[in-house]
Amino acid sequence: xxxxxxxxxxxxxxxxxxxxxxxxxxxxxxxxxxxQKLTEGVWPPTAEQKKLVGADPIGxxxxxxxxxxxxxxxEELADTELSKKQKLAYQQxxxxxxxxxxxxxxxxxxxYQPKVTGGLGVPAGAVMYLCTHATAVPATGFxxxxxxxxxxxxxxxxxxxxxxxxxxxxxxxxxxxxxG
Numbered sequence: 001x002x003x004x005x006x007x008x009x010x011x012x013x014x015x016x017x018x019x020x021x022x023x024x025x026x027x028x029x030x031x032x033x034x035x036q037k038l039t040e041g042v043w044p045p046t047a048e049q050k051k052l053v054g055a056d057p058i059g060x061x062x063x064x065x066x067x068x069x070x071x072x073x074x075e076e077l078a079d080t081e082l083s084k085k086q087k088l089a090y091q092q093x094x095x096x097x098x099x100x101x102x103x104x105x106x107x108x109x110x111x112y113q114p115k116v117t118g119g120l121g122v123p124a125g126a127v128m129y130l131c132t133h134a135t136a137v138p139a140t141g142f143x144x145x146x147x148x149x150x151x152x153x154x155x156x157x158x159x160x161x162x163x164x165x166x167x168x169x170x171x172x173x174x175x176x177x178x179x180g
Contacts, residue, residue, distance in 0.1 A: 009179075013111035014104040016175040017168070021103015024167035025096050031163040032057050035156035045150035054133070054143045055153040062087045065133070065143045066094040072142070102128055103168055107176070117169050125165020129158045 036058055050056040054065050061067070067087040074082045082090070106124055109116050116124055138145040146154045 008111035010108040010111050012179045013107040013109075013176060015107070016172050016179055017107020017110070018100045018104040019175055020107065020168050020170075020172035021099040021101070022096055023171045024103060024164045025099025027167035028099070028160045028164040029095065032156060032160045035159045035163075036152070039152035039155040039159070043151040043155070045152050049150040049153075052144060052149060052153070054137075054157070055150055062091075064091060065137050066091040068142050069140070070094065098132075099164070102164075103172065106168060107172055110172070110176075117173070121165040121167075121169025121172075122162050123165070124168065125162045126158070128165065129161035133157050133161070 036056070045055065050059060051063070053063055053068050055063075057064055062084045067090070070090045071082050071087055074080050106116065106121075133143065134146050137143045143149075
């Protein structure tokens with residue numbers, strides 16, 4: 001009997017996913033400022049709300065969860081303070097590393113369960129938001145839970161993860177085909 005289903009190749013899937021994850025992280029970063037402006041036009045936050053960790057990437061880039069986490073780690077582990085320039089630089093390393101890791105996992109999973117790529121990766125982006133900013137990050141205490149943040153912050157952050165998911169799939173798919 002002829003089997004038309006290709007044999008899963010998780011390493012190729014992970015490689016394509018990791019590279020796609022870097023591109024998707026870039027797209028997510030590009031999408032955040034216009035999404036923030038759009039959502040704040042609908043649900044304007046107060047000045048106090050914009051000071052919350054993760055609520056204002058345009059005005060408070062160094063007050064985003066990765067920067068705050070890195071600052072806490074530097075103080076705890078090395079008894080040193082990071083400059084704003086250092087926090088922003090290290091935050092980018094975290095952002096792109098996480099994008100590559102999430103992409104690699106997504107790419108490997110797609111080898112075994114192609115349904116994870118459905119909806120052009122947008123549902124996967126929603127799951128990634130739920131697993132990071134909606135649960136894991138607040139559980140660490142470095143950011144408030146979504147229901148404690150201004151609605152605009154939740155909307156642009158979750159929306160940027162949908163962009164990440166779509167970008168991830170749009171880049172992963174042709175890369176995976178190139179790898180054979």
